[in-house]
Amino acid sequence: MTTPVSPKISQVRHVPIARLLKPVERGSFPMDGFDDEFGDIIDYIFKITHWIWADKAVGQIYDYYAETCTVYTGFDVTHSVEDVVTGTLAMMQSFPDRSMDFVNVAWSGDPKEGFYTSHLGFSRMTNLGPSSYGPSTGRPSRFFTVADCVSRDNQIFLEWLIRDNGAVVRQLGLDIHELAKKLAQNDTRQGKKPWFAEKLASLPVTRGSRQAAPLARPTKSIEDRLRHILHDAWNRRLLNVLSDFYDPDAVGHIAGGHEISGREALIYHYVQLLAAIPDAEFSFDHYCDVVETDGVLAAVRWSIMGHHHGDGLFGPPSGKAVYILGMSHFRFEGEKVVEEWTLYDELSILRQIYAEPAAANGEE
Template identity: 40%
Template sequence: MEINPRSRHEGLPFKLPQRPQVTRVRQVDPLALRAAKPARLQPMEGFDEGYADIVDYIVRITEEIWVDRAIGRIYETYDHACTIYSPYGVVRSVQEVVASTVTTLNGFPDGELHHLNVAWDGDETQGFYTSHLGFSRSTNLGASNWGPATGRRIGVHFVADCVTRGNFVHTEWLVRDNGAAVRQLGLDPHVVARRIADSQPTSQRVHSSPTALLGQAPRPSLQPVDDGVESWVRVMFDQLWNQRRLDRLGHYFSTDSICHAGGGRVAEGLRNQQALMLLILGAMPDAVMQIDKVSWSDETDGVIVAVRWRLEGSSQAGALFGECPVNKPVLLNGMSHLRLNGAQVVEHWMIFDEIGALAGVYRA
């Protein structure tokens, strides 16, 4: 039975603005997701007919490209000069996107796709922002970027954040849980990371991260600027990651909450989630967390808040990265999707690519 939108928002720790109710993907028949929609649910000037809204658009073009193998649809849905950011460098043309897709599908030709959430904001004028959380299963039957075929079956979370306007994606940030992929393939993460480090990408982003100090004193904790969702996210991430107040996890997360994290890790309950955070922070004890983007969705089983973030610091051995070079710059790009029930988070997908970060350590 459909939940009344007002009751769904009761008890949330932030206020959400009014906006159109668009396609939901959670607990929805996959065949219904793929069906052409008879009418628009939101204004989408410049988009092809048959798409109800931006979530419908993202889900269906992903299905066409990755499930139907209509790889050429990329030419019709990505700008010719699109920019794709990943831990491995920057792609700057649609042809590179097509080539990468061919390589991936050659290595994993029997893939299946599960859509877990699509958060969004924006409109037809300024462009739509989407954060697409998914899970794929496939068998490594051909050569891939990781090496020769292993014959092993893997399951991997991914998040693709896209800016789309007039039927074309022009900017994308992609994070795939390659830590889980490499281990399921039976490969050594350090061997893979060193091989990636030896092949310098043609284009890399440069960051100048703030330190944890303001002069010689610790930076003051962030304070809410309003009662909106972005302010709530920024204060929470600052408290937990920058202020290192892991004791406050229970203020934001329920006692029986669960976290699906990079590397295929799963942490149930507050104590195990604290241990997971310490594993990550132990690999870069001076790390600073920065939030790049916040969006949200009003889904079947609650409101989900999506966060694109960066954790930057100096490498230390013995934690997330194992035995690695120390005191090297580390950039861990991540995407979080947080599902709330009332005032607290009950489920957290924290997706990051530790292989890409580790390759950066070896490259530095």
């Protein structure tokens, strides 16, 4: 397996915040178009996130987000910096004591085309104000988020954001199915459709009886190896390839706030998703990586489309077409994955399942 080769860059794992806030020398890292105070792209992402959320300098969003920034979530999409500011203030009202630890930041790109970063954070907060989930509950919540951002000329202009809403909703003492039904009913009344409605509208009724074809022989790069393993596991249903992928004692932090231990438990999560969506088609949408303090960290943004034909994760089969936006971080020690973080938004998936057919399929 080939270790990523890149200019020297900041590391965030197990590094105190006070040290991360110190100035970083730019050195050989190319940051054309970015303010001189940022030493590299990870330094940039950490500091602007800390200033906006920890310091509550919300107005700095106007400095570090493009005016027409597009942000995709598991259901919605927004297209302006004003939407980012509005969403940030709403979250701060709902959870005013929110704190966030930087867990991982992987990256790729350059200043000309734009830097891509995948930032995994862990938040602690208390629901002290009204939120999109409902009235204040006064309850605490602990959950992961992943923000995949594309930045150029000192501003983020494109973002994919996944919050582990499944974990949050349950910790607030709410019934996730009832909440999803209410959101779906509101979508119907408002004529609201998910940003991927056209993708679902063109989805064949069945995947077909043939197994997906294998990819070309993999190279030694981490990206190519991950692309092949995930394709074989998801699209060819060859779950046996995962036995050589995970360390026997690997641990996983999975959507819904689930903490699991051991290779077999991680493989079982693949089984659960495939059982719920038997015709699932997996797409490997983006890859980036970084050499961290305790191994190589690889980040994959992915998506799944298919029909909810099976019992399990998302309740009794509904037959509805669903789209899952997912993000995974894999930490390697040598050839094996020893730790994984995989997030998708259960609430958004259930919102599709409980939607009226017209809202779910993008029909008029």
